[in-house]
Amino acid sequence: MTKPKPVERALAPGVSETAASQVFDELKRDLIRGRFAAGEKLAISALKAQYAVGLSPLREALNRLAAYGLLEQHNQRGFRVPPLSAGELEDIARLRVQLECMALTQAFQEGDAEWESQLLAAQHRLLRADKSPEQLEKWEQAHLQFHRTLLAPCGSHWLLRFIEQLHDQFDRYRRLAPGNPAIRARLDAQHGELVQLALERRIQDARWLLEEHIRLSWDVARGAC
Structure with a gap:
């Protein structure tokens, strides 16, 4: 019998938005100061653990950072640090x-x-x-x-x-x-x-x-x- 996958618990809209804003600010600061290498692909699972955040607010923050230009989004799923030029x-x-x-x-x-x-x-x-x-x-x-x-x-x-x-x-x-x-x-x-x-x-x-x-x-x- 296949074990059902765990379902991520939904957060109240205000809580989710706050979490997304916090991880956006933290990740933005880390990208600017070079914590991640240029061209590095970001692992979602590692980011969840590193920033102690759920998948939904993390993805929202990553999408915002891609729109801001500090990340590149590939195939609508993966995120990579932009190369230096x-x-x-x-x-x-x-x-x-x-x-x-x-x-x-x-x-x-x-x-x-x-x-x-x-x-x-x-x-x-x-x-x-x-x-x-x-x-x-x-x-x-x-x-x-x-x-x-x-x-x-x-x-x-x-x-x-x-x-x-x-x-x-x-x-x-x-x-x-x-x-x-x-x-x-x-x-x-x-x-x-x-x-x-x-x-x-x-x-x-x-x-x-x-x-x-x-x-x-x-x-x-x-x-x-």
């Missing part, structure tokens, strides 16, 4: 320059005193963040928050959304690339320079500096390809 990285970097410089101009025009204080606070947290290996994730979050704060007043939800997605795609390359202390020191200094230009509302100088900032990061990220 110098051409794709160039496309991402060039789009970052265009969209972030546009957002920066709008942020400088719309930003108020409250934004200035938030930007100074974000810079302070970034300066105090420890970049030692065991604390690197905290620095990465402070770095992300600085760039979010810099562009926040631009007034376009969709523009910020596209920029966030490009940042995540770009950071997958950058975090897999070998470190470059000389470029890293210059990038760190540019954060303070961007803040000073923001306080003085020197839009054109800030655009040039932000473009250089992205291109220097691109030089580092190329090492992953």
